[in-house]
Structures are given as C-alpha cells and as structure tokens.
Amino acid sequence: MDKSYNPEENEKRIYEKWEKGKYFTPKLEVGKKPFTVVIPPPNVTGSLHMGHALNNTIQDALIRWHRMKGEPAEYLPGTDHAGIATQNVVEKKLAKEGKTRFDLGRAKFEKEVWKWKDEYEARILGQLKTLGCSCDWSRTRFTMDEGYTEAILTAFAHYYEKGYIYRDYRITNWCPRCHTSLSDLEVEHEEHESYLWHIKYEIEGGGEVVVATTRPETMLGDTAIAVNPKDKRFKNLVGKNAIIPIQGRKIPIIADEHVDMEFGTGAVKVTPAHDPNDFEIAKRHDLEKITVIDFDGKMTPESGEDFAGLDRFEARDVLIEMLKEGKWLTKIQPYVHNVGHCYRCHEVVEPLLTLQWYVKMAELAKPAIKAVGDGKIQFQPKKWKKVYLEWMKNINDWCISRQIWWGHQIPVWYCDCGETIVSKKWALEDMLSVSRETSKRRCPKCKSSKLKRDEDVLDTWFSSALWPFATFGWPEKTKDLDYFYPTTFLSTARDIIYLWVARMIFSGIEFMGEVPFKDVYIHPTVFNQEGRRMSKSLGTGVDPLELIEKYGTDATRFGLLWQIGQGQDIKFSEDAILNGKRFANKIWNASRFTLMNLEDYKGVSRETIKNQLTQADKDTLDHLNQTIENINQYLNIYDFQHAVEEIYTFFWYEFCDKCIEDTKIRIRENDKTKLAAQYTLDTVLKNSLKLLHPFMPFVTEAIWENLDEKNPLIISDWP
C-alpha cells in the first residue's frame, strides 16, 4: 500500500469492479422486504450540481447501508426529458448556427433534441457513477422511452375517461420567450420596483375617473372600469361610459364586489384578456375581451396603430409619454410589486387568453391529503408535512398542455364535425412510426378521415408524476412493479415538493391504489458562502465534479454529509471537503499500520485472545459496539450528519489516537498481550471500514481489497 491514499488510482477501477460483479442489481427474493429508492431524475440539459451531489450521496449511503444489512436494495436511476428546458438549450444551440426550430420543422427538430438527449443523458449518468452511486443500471429509465410513453398515454386516457381532464379557454401564464403556457407552479414571483400609474379617463357627458395600474399598456384592451358597489364616491358614475385616453373608445363603468375600495383610487380598469381577475369580472358582466398583446409579447393590431408591433414594454414607455403629453397621467407613484417570471428562461410571464388542457384537482387531492394527514407518508423533517398539506388543500386545476415540440404529444385528435378523439393506440402508432396509416383513421361519429392531432405536448411534470411506478413497468403488471412498489424512500429538494412530490402522491394513489413511497426526505438546500442559492446560471455555484477531481469522491461525499444539519440549510464550505480528504488519508494510513502488524495473531484461538484482552482493548471494543448502535439509530431517522460524525470521531480519536497508540507499543515491545492487541486492531478496523463504507465507498473498498476477505466490502455484512 502506498503512503497516502490516491482517489484517482482507485475510484474508477473499483466502480468498474462493482459493476462487473452486478452488485447493484438486487435479486427479487420472495418474502424479503426490499428497500426501494427511485432517483429523482435529473434533466438531460446539463450536468449535476451541488444539490444533486448531496441528494445522491444521501440516497446512495442509505442504499449501501440497506444492501449491507442484507435487504434487496433497489436504487433505480433515470433521466427526465425536461420539455421546456431541453427545448431551450437545443434552440440556443441552433441559434448559434443561425437557425430556429421552424427552419427545421417539427420532425427534424425532435431528432436534433434526441441527439442532444443521448449525449447528455450519458454524461449525467456517468456523473452519477463518478459520485459513486450504486444504481441498478439494468433498470435505467428515461421519461420518453417507449414503455414510459405508454404509461403516460394510459394515464391521460384514464383521466380523460374519468372526466378529470378537460380543455378550456381562459387566462393562463404565458412565456413569450419559450412560447408556451406554464402552470402556476412554473411561474416564479419576484419583487420589482416599478410604479403605480394613475390614469385619468374622461366620462361621456362630463366628469372623469382616475384608475391606478402597474401595467398601463393593457389599457388599450380595457373593456370596462369597475368600482365597488358600496363605494359612495362613484355611485353616480356606474352605468355611464368612460372614454379610453388616446384610443377614444367608450367603455362602461360597472360595479363589482371584487374591487378593493382602499387600494389605489378605488376604481380599476378591466382588461379581461390580460388579467385573471378581470377575466372573472368580464364573465360576471358579460364584457368583451380584447387581446392587445400577442404570443410574442408584442402589441396586436387591436391596440391601435401607434402601438401595433411594438414590444409590450416599449409600448408601455411610448404610451406613458403620450399620456403625459395629453395630461392623462395624474400621478406616478413608486410601487414595489411581484412580477411573475418563467422558471426556465426568466422572461416576464404574460397572462394570456388561450385554449389549454387542464387536470381537475379537487377529487385527486382528497386521498393525497389523507395519506399525508394520516401519516401513511411521512415527511422528514416534519415541518414539510404542513407545507404540503396547505398547498394540497388550496390546489387549483393543473394546466398540462405546452406549446412546445419536445415532449409527449397529447393523444387527442379533432374532427371537423366537432368530435374529440382520445386514442392511446394512434399515439403509439405515431410514436413508433410503424405503418402510420393515418388515412385509415376515422372519426367514430361522422366517419370522416379528416382528423387533426393536437399539436401540444404534455407538461414534463405530468410524466414525472408517474415515475415511481412507470419506471417499474406500469401499466403492465410486472414482477418488478409488484415487488418494488410502493417504494421506501424518496429524497429530494424542497423546491419540487409541489411540482413533483405532491403529483407523484396523487398519481400513485390514483393509478396504483397505493401511496408511491413511505418516507419523503427533504434535503437541505446548499447555499454559497454569501447565503445565496447555488446556481450555475447565476454563477454562484461550485461544481461538485471539480471537487471530486480535487479531493476525491469519498472526500466530497463525506464533506457534504458532514456539514448538513437536520433539515437545516447549509452554506457550503470547501473546508469540509478538505477535511474529508484528510480523513480518507487517515483511514488509509490507520489501515496500513494495522495490516502491517497482524501477522502473529492469525490462526490463534479465540480463547487465548480473550484471556489477553486488556482493559483498554475492552473499552475500545465496547466503544465500537456503541458506535455501531448509534449509527444505526441515526440512519434510521435520516440523521446523516450525526451518523458521519459518529464514525469520524470514533475512528480518528478512539481508534487512531488511543487504540493504535496503545497497541503500537504492545506490539513493538512484544508484550504478552500482543495477540490481543492485534485482535483488537483487526476487529475494529474491519468493522470501521464497514461502518464507513456507505459514506466513503471507494477508500474503504480499496483497503478491503488488501484484507483476507472472500467478498468485496460492498456486499459484506453490516456489523
């Protein structure tokens, strides 16, 4: 053994050895309860970040622990097609070549994305290996592989037949850059310093009314002015017509409960096509809806010739200048408010009137609330239970259609006669590009062959929601599904509790009749030293792969686990990783010393040794047993920090500083308790390596190879 541990020499080799031995794929042992973890599938857009590194370290440590305890431990890997995100990166790539997706057309563009996917999927999965994750690669899944797609089509058809899926024309979040709708969860609100512009509308027959708005450009699509019916200030105005400045269009002044008398001027402009509240008001008062902003975020011809074609924010500036000139602006008040941004490209989201597919949530939410409320699913740390329940109880319908090309195209066909056909069969045919005898398809109602498929694709999260069972073969009734579902443990970041976790819960209950997992562990968020979120796009992240290169995988894993608290967010500190490297070296050298000093003890009877054991030996062995017990307890409650600290403290201070120092002298001086000293060293070392293995798999396995053991450490028995 070398004088110091070298990760580079060992990690890759050892990982290949494990893979070759097929230790990652558990046997389906009837009667034995499996420990099942499905990996939160990373996007195929880029590479693993610090949160992934932490999350996968946690999962892998648990998997290794359970595997060593003799349980069939399934750690299922996979990747997520991440519709909008992946489409964006491929579009960016095309843009560099001066092309848009429209230049390629849908089929070619999809091909382009598949190429990207193949490259990045391989890269991501390779990174998981670098992290030491002992995933069952034989079951690797992708959210758009064939079987998985069938699961999605089945789910869609199921919801549709049950009446849970419907299509509706209403205000939805629209990203003008990604050119698609977004669900409420995909909009990130951010504080903006802006203004509240007070605009004066003249009233037909004399008088005026002032409204306050943060988005003056929508004024061009106003179809009413609303006041509260109880508001005495405006009582005589209701029923009269106001005149939109510049445009000169007449709009009615109406009374509606929704208007807050305290806010602004007490009078509000109503733009039904561009604001969800105004849309509701319009419904109640049967108002016209005028769209003045289009899908590109540009002003439509309806906005008038001064504005048509302008970007919405340019239009705002132009309009304000004109209002100023015409003395229609009575006040400009600085105002801080929240503005929605696209979670994928950060563009300001525009509420637009569009036709979209929705999932009705009321019924689906009920059992999902109960499952968590009753404790069938446990959140860890517990505080997230409340967060989950609050959201689930106030859930809105879920917009699942997206106007992009990368994803599962909605399995719906429309006939000119007005009939809507949902067909899993046709969708599968189209996907597999078999026959594609679309001409044979007939509308079941009018027999017409003129059918047009819905262009939209499904929200990526619609597919992710099926992950815990679709990965095991659902809708087929497979042995895997039967054996591994429901899964045991889910570990993920808190920002996808709603987007992903909640949706897996109601989907699992709906399709499997059983919750998808028992424990949900929400891992700490990793921040940088300034307390800002680690993000590659913000340039505030540290690349875990660079750390691995610098310090080794074991050091990185150790350092991450060592600095996380119980659900407490962490400010990432590289010192911890450095300490991990030192620790790996310490383990290596303590092992080296031990291995060099075991010779005489081999083959000596237990009885002889027992009689020689000194008090120090007994104390060390007691301490070892205590350490084993403590680690088990900590891992049972997912307290990784303390589990790691326990073995760290025992190994360094108890074993190295005390036990080795003590036995060293006895061995060197050929003391009469020498054999016991060697026995103690050997016993403590072997057990320590086992205890360390879930956290630092490579260095421990590398040392184990020098031991006289039949099985590799990865499948040795837990002490």
Place this chain on the structure above:
RNA sequence: GGACGGUUAGCUCAGUUGGUUAGAGCGUUACGUUGACAUCGUAGAGGCCACUGGUUCGAGCCCAGUACCGUCCACCA
C-alpha cells in the same frame, strides 16, 4: 399579505427530554514526531449563546415581543 426557518468561537456548524468548567472542523498560537499518517500528534487562546422581558431553585434550550437574514406560498389592480 400569509407561512416557515435561522441568529452559538475569526469562518462553517453541533448542542439530545432546561442541570455543574457551552462542543467540532477549518483558521490561529506553542511545543513535539526520521517507522501508519506533516493530509500527523499534544497542549492552548478564542463565546454577555442577536436583543428585551417573562417562567424556573436553575435557560443556548421553554414562553412573549423586537431586530436583522433567508426560503416558500399568494389573482389587490
């Protein structure tokens, strides 16, 4: 506008059901070590535990409030 966290050594964090001198790592100081390891060892310095008030024989820990930081949720223009 709601909800939830945090505030302990220069830095990153522990601190179990309230109980004698509040812990760790990094950093720092002194000393030591040519046979496991300088990626080391021994010893030390360094804390009005955010602030205010309360409960208690006793509070870092429990209660109330204040301040600052952070996260999430929310259709007041």
